[in-house]
Amino acid sequence: MELQDIKISGNDGPASSQATDHVDGTAKRTGASEREALLSQQAHGNNAEMLLSAEAAARRPLAKANAIETSCSGRVKREMDTVLCSRVRLWMVVLGIMVLIIAVISIAVIVCSAMREDEDDKFDPSLFTVPLYFRGSFKLPNLDLSHLVQSNSSKQLAEDLEGMITSLFQSSPALGRYFSGVQINYLGNGSVIVNYQLRFLMPEDEQEQLTRFTLSRDTACSVFRQFLYEQEPRESERLYIEPASLSMS
Known part of the structure; x- marks a missing residue:
């Protein structure tokens, strides 16, 4: 007859062992979580301290510069x-x-x-003895010949035109010293067609060079036409000259 071992399951048996293991595992996990939380807080604390240190380091040069500037300003003010x-x-x-x-x-x-004296402004007018003439015509679109005849104002118109053209050429830097005078005549019906003659005087020894360049027909016509384009075309302005009507020969 064999004897058999009898296993008794009680409160202190396998069930108790499993409960103990479960408690130990929970305690370990709780401890690990607490350690991780502490490490995380410590890392955040270190980062915050590093940021504060960096900000403080950045502020120090600015504060030093401000202090120096304030000191310099105060010293200059005291000296002044x-x-x-x-x-x-x-x-x-x-x-x-x-x-x-x-x-x-x-x-x-x-x-x-x-x-300061400009050498070009020094000249002797008595040496200007050789005459040079340019003739041409232009139109006064704001005037009517019949009205001029009836009002007997043609002579006054001629004097006004001569004065305007004389002022124009005398004020020219290139032609002013050579300009001698202008003569006005006018013809035609409707708009007044004015015939004119320009007179220039030049030194005999410079005659050939001047007629090629400074006192050429193209130069004189360009100066005249530039003046006409700078006019303001007012309907009430009786001395307005139509630029496109200018001719010169």
Whole structure:
């Protein structure tokens, strides 16, 4: 007859062992979670400290620069407020010197401009003896010949046109010194057609060169036409000349 071992399952048996293992596992996981939380908080704390340190390091040069600037500004202000003598401060002296320098420069520029002489402006009009003539015509679209005849204002019109053309050529830098005069005649019905004659005088020894360039027909006509294009075409302006009607030979 064999004896058999009898296994008794009670509160202290396998069930109790499993419960103990479960408690130990839970405790381990809880401990691991707490360690991870502590490590995470520590990492965040380190990052925050690093950021604060970086910001503080960045602010230090700015604060130092501001302090230096404030110190320099204060020193300059104190120096400018220094009293040199009774009621006279340094900034007053500096301002006075600057004004004096500007005044001296301005006077020097004005004097140099007044003393400067252009060699081209030096000429002897008595040497201008050789005449040169240009003839042509233009139209006055704002005038009517019949009205001029009835009002007897043709002579006044001629004088006004001569004065305008004389002023035009005398003010020309290229032709002013050579211009001698202009003669006006007018013909036609409807709009007034004006015939004119320009007279220039030039030195005999420069005659050939002047007639090729400065006193050429093209130059004189260009100066006249440029003046006409700069006019304002007012309907009430009786001396308005139609630019396209200008001719010269």
